[in-house]
Amino acid sequence: xxxxxxxxxxxxxxxxxxxxxxxxxxxxxxxxxxxxxxxxxxxxxxxxxxxxxxxxxxxxxxxxxxxxxxxxxxxxxxxxxxxxxxxxxxxxxxxxxxxxxxxxxxxxxxxxxxxxxxxxxxxxxxxxxxxxxxxxxxxxxxxxxxxxxxxxxxxxxxxxxxxxxxxxxxxxxxxxxxxxxxxxxxxxxxxxxxxxxxxxxxxxxxxxxxxxxxxxxxxxxxxxxxxxxxxxxxxxxxxxxxxxxxxxxxxxxxxxxxxxxxxxxxxxxxxxxxxxxxxxxxxxxxxxxxxxxxxxxxxxxxxxxxxxxxxxxxxxxxxxxxxxxxxxxxxxxxxxxxxxxxxxxxxxxxxxxxxxxxxxxxxxxxxxxx
Amino acid sequence: xxxxxxxxxxxxxxxxxxxxxxxxxxxxxxxxxxxxxxxxxxxxxxxxxxxxxxxxxxxxxxxxxxxxxxxxxxxxxxxxxxxxxxxxxxxxxxxxxxxxxxxxxxxxxxxxxxxxxxxxxxxxxxxxxxxxxxxxxxxxxxxxxxxxxxxxxxxxxxxxxxxxxxxxxxxxxxxxxxxxxxxxxxxxxxxxxxxxxxxxxxxxxxxxxxxxxxxxxxxxxxxxxxxxxxxxxxxxxxxxxxxxxxxxxxxxxxxxxxxxxxxxxxxxxxxxxxxxxxxxxxxxxxxxxxxxxxxxxxxxxxxxxxxxxxxxxxxxxxxxxxxxxxxxxxxxxxxxxxxxxxxxxxxxxxxxxxxxxxxxxxxxxxxxxx
Numbered sequence: 001x002x003x004x005x006x007x008x009x010x011x012x013x014x015x016x017x018x019x020x021x022x023x024x025x026x027x028x029x030x031x032x033x034x035x036x037x038x039x040x041x042x043x044x045x046x047x048x049x050x051x052x053x054x055x056x057x058x059x060x061x062x063x064x065x066x067x068x069x070x071x072x073x074x075x076x077x078x079x080x081x082x083x084x085x086x087x088x089x090x091x092x093x094x095x096x097x098x099x100x101x102x103x104x105x106x107x108x109x110x111x112x113x114x115x116x117x118x119x120x121x122x123x124x125x126x127x128x129x130x131x132x133x134x135x136x137x138x139x140x141x142x143x144x145x146x147x148x149x150x151x152x153x154x155x156x157x158x159x160x161x162x163x164x165x166x167x168x169x170x171x172x173x174x175x176x177x178x179x180x181x182x183x184x185x186x187x188x189x190x191x192x193x194x195x196x197x198x199x200x201x202x203x204x205x206x207x208x209x210x211x212x213x214x215x216x217x218x219x220x221x222x223x224x225x226x227x228x229x230x231x232x233x234x235x236x237x238x239x240x241x242x243x244x245x246x247x248x249x250x251x252x253x254x255x256x257x258x259x260x261x262x263x264x265x266x267x268x269x270x271x272x273x274x275x276x277x278x279x280x281x282x283x284x285x286x287x288x289x290x291x292x293x294x295x296x297x298x299x300x301x302x303x304x305x306x307x308x309x310x311x312x313x314x315x316x317x318x319x320x321x322x323x324x325x326x327x328x329x330x331x332x333x334x335x336x337x338x339x340x341x342x343x344x345x346x347x348x349x350x351x352x353x354x355x356x357x358x359x360x361x362x363x364x365x366x367x368x369x370x
Numbered sequence: 371x372x373x374x375x376x377x378x379x380x381x382x383x384x385x386x387x388x389x390x391x392x393x394x395x396x397x398x399x400x401x402x403x404x405x406x407x408x409x410x411x412x413x414x415x416x417x418x419x420x421x422x423x424x425x426x427x428x429x430x431x432x433x434x435x436x437x438x439x440x441x442x443x444x445x446x447x448x449x450x451x452x453x454x455x456x457x458x459x460x461x462x463x464x465x466x467x468x469x470x471x472x473x474x475x476x477x478x479x480x481x482x483x484x485x486x487x488x489x490x491x492x493x494x495x496x497x498x499x500x501x502x503x504x505x506x507x508x509x510x511x512x513x514x515x516x517x518x519x520x521x522x523x524x525x526x527x528x529x530x531x532x533x534x535x536x537x538x539x540x541x542x543x544x545x546x547x548x549x550x551x552x553x554x555x556x557x558x559x560x561x562x563x564x565x566x567x568x569x570x571x572x573x574x575x576x577x578x579x580x581x582x583x584x585x586x587x588x589x590x591x592x593x594x595x596x597x598x599x600x601x602x603x604x605x606x607x608x609x610x611x612x613x614x615x616x617x618x619x620x621x622x623x624x625x626x627x628x629x630x631x632x633x634x635x636x637x638x639x640x641x642x643x644x645x646x647x648x649x650x651x652x653x654x655x656x657x658x659x660x661x662x663x664x665x666x667x668x669x670x671x672x673x674x675x676x677x678x679x680x681x682x683x684x685x686x687x688x689x690x691x692x693x694x695x696x697x698x699x700x701x702x703x704x705x706x707x708x709x710x711x712x713x714x715x716x717x718x719x720x721x722x723x724x725x726x727x728x729x730x731x732x733x734x735x736x737x738x739x740x
Contacts, residue, residue: 040689040690040693040695041686041689042690042695042697044695044696044697045696045697045700046697047420047677047697047700047701048681049677050417069689069692069693070664070685070688070689070692070693074664074665074685074689077665078665078667078683078685078686079667084683084685084686084689085686086681086682086686294440294444295444295447295448297448297449307417307419311418311456312456313448313454315440315444315448315454316411316448316454316455316456318440319410319411319439319440319444319454320410320412322439322440323410323435323439323440325410325412325414326414326415326696326699326700327412327414327415327416327417329696330415330417330696330700331417
């Protein structure tokens with residue numbers, strides 16, 4: 001498994017923070033990086049050309065959704081996900097595990113795998129570690145994920161069982177994997193128990209895969225609990241591999257994750273907020289429907305370089321959202337993704353210049369969480 | 371009214387067809403031209419940058435909708451419609467008349483104007499010729515329309531009354547107009563009666579305005595009846611003014627209109643079809659949801675130069691529409707508008723080279739109407 005076309009170049013560290021480049025067959029990913037989510041092979045309401053203009057380098061897509069529709073075999077027949085969605089840059093797919101556990105009331109787990117019901121038509125399906133890898137090989141992303149079980153964070157006995165099963169499933173994923181131009185990341189589980197997390201981190205690190213993912217966070221625990229786990233993991237995880245904190249991407253979590261050595265983030269937050277008329281800024285969220293924006297000729301953020309802020313007023317975007325015009329969601333999505341990319345880019349520059357702790361402190365002091 | 375910054379440069383005629391340039395304060399409009407519709411100050415699901423890439427030169431926006439929301443005074447305060455929607459190129463607004471008559475069951479017409487109910491909140495409003503001009507002056511489009519009454523095409527008595535009132539209202543619009551950097555077009559009415567149409571065309575032509583619009587067509591009459599009226603109007607309308615056929619824009623109508631001397635078209639068709647999963651091609655419409663497209667790696671049109679056809683397969687666009695992803699409508703809108711612009715551009719080139727009748731014949735022979 002060590003002979004892969006993947007290589008993580010660690011350019012600088014600053015405290016526990018890291019700046020690097022993860023090289024993939026579809027180009028380099030400068031880290032820290034935020035990956036926007038294209039659940040159904042599209043980052044909602046955005047064209048790939050707009051995503052390039054935003055400066056995104058890595059896009060995440062969901063195995064569960066694409067397996068159900070349009071089907072991973074169809075995607076393979078159309079030349080794979082890069083060609084299908086016209087994103088010639090790096091792509092990451094998750095394993096389907098998280099969706100199977102979070103979208104399905106009817107799931108049934110056994111040692112072999114998980115049986116679940118489609119959220120689209122109610123039909124029954126089964127994922128195993130081998131099946132998840134086969135689907136991800138059909139999709140053809142650069143980075144693929146081991147099939148894992150994300151347990152209820154409040155049930156310690158289940159967390160242990162799920163973690164141990166996740167480890168056994170990781171070994172099966174490694175054995176099942178055939179394509180050399182895809183990097184398989186193992187996933188650290190263990191809930192919010194520092195001892196279990198340490199145990200899982202050691203197990204996954206020992207597999208010597210090209211990267212390590214941290215799963216099962218941002219699923220109901222407090223932010224302090226999440227940060228504490230990241231502190232526990234930092235010294236255990238291999239320094240020369242990228243670390244991917246799954247499903248996390250609020251501005252303050254980006255900063256706090258980077259402070260604790262995380263390299264890769266992803267989250268649906270920017271596009272989901274956009275559909276709910278919310279804009280991310282370096283000072284906090286604003287709701288564009290608020291009446292104070294009705295006659296405001298200023299952009300969402302005066303110092304923002306995104307297409308939306310360079311060209312449109314708050315008054316116009318508010319009008320679009322009030323009138324339920326699709327362009328409103330597109331313009332807010334562009335701005336929100338750009339904001340997260342910009343936080344990652346500024347963090348990276350600060351790490352490279354050895355001033356990230358002051359950058360982070362100043363960011364967190366200015367940023368109002370809700 | 372003759373001293374305006376507007377000038378129609380007639381470059382070539384070919385039979386009754388015309389190729390020219392209508393010069394406006396926001397740049398030249400090469401004619402024949404198709405104007406996409408941005409009802410609520412946005413061409414649905416498209417950014418102005420995408421619209422520029424498509425090659426659109428003129429965008430239409432609706433006075434009725436913008437008066438109700440966000441309000442023409444707000445738009446004026448934000449710097450006018452060009453600045454508000456970030457379209458620095460030519461804009462045309464209609465008078466609100468058509469919407470008042472078509473969206474309102476509760477309208478009440480008198481000699482002074484029309485009282486109607488808002489489709490948004492049911493509140494009562496009143497448009498007069500003077501009010502329509504005042505709103506359009508607040509919006510600030512380059513081309514504005516006289517307030518007219520579009521009558522039921524099956525009631526001859528009403529058609530005469532409405533036409534005569536439209537003429538009196540045109541005189542009031544001319545008297546009310548204050549801004550010199552806007553071109554007011556009068557509107558020819560008269561239903562499908564050739565004698566009434568000729569009478570209306572003479573009346574409107576005598577006003578010596580910078581352009582003439584043809585209203586009240588494509589409202590239920592047959593295509594043959596529409597084309598017949600255009601044939602009646604051709605010799606009457608001034609040669610040195612642009613002729614705008616309102617609300618018409620199906621591919622075959624573009625060709626047939628250009629054959630009969632029309633210079634400007636507008637229609638919601640391309641974006642409306644897109645929302646209903648239909649793509650326009652030079653051979654007819656296709657429904658992208660059709661199962662035959664599920665595994666089709668080809669673009670919608672193999673010879674099309676639009677962003678959609680240059681980058682995406684039918685299989686991908688079908689997937690987006692099946693999954694109800696917004697990007698599907700955006701990509702189809704880009705393609706559909708591009709197709710109509712391309713028909714206008716190719717027609718213009720053919721007229722300039724004196725071969726439009728053969729171009730039109732070949733287009734109509736290949737194009738399957740539904």
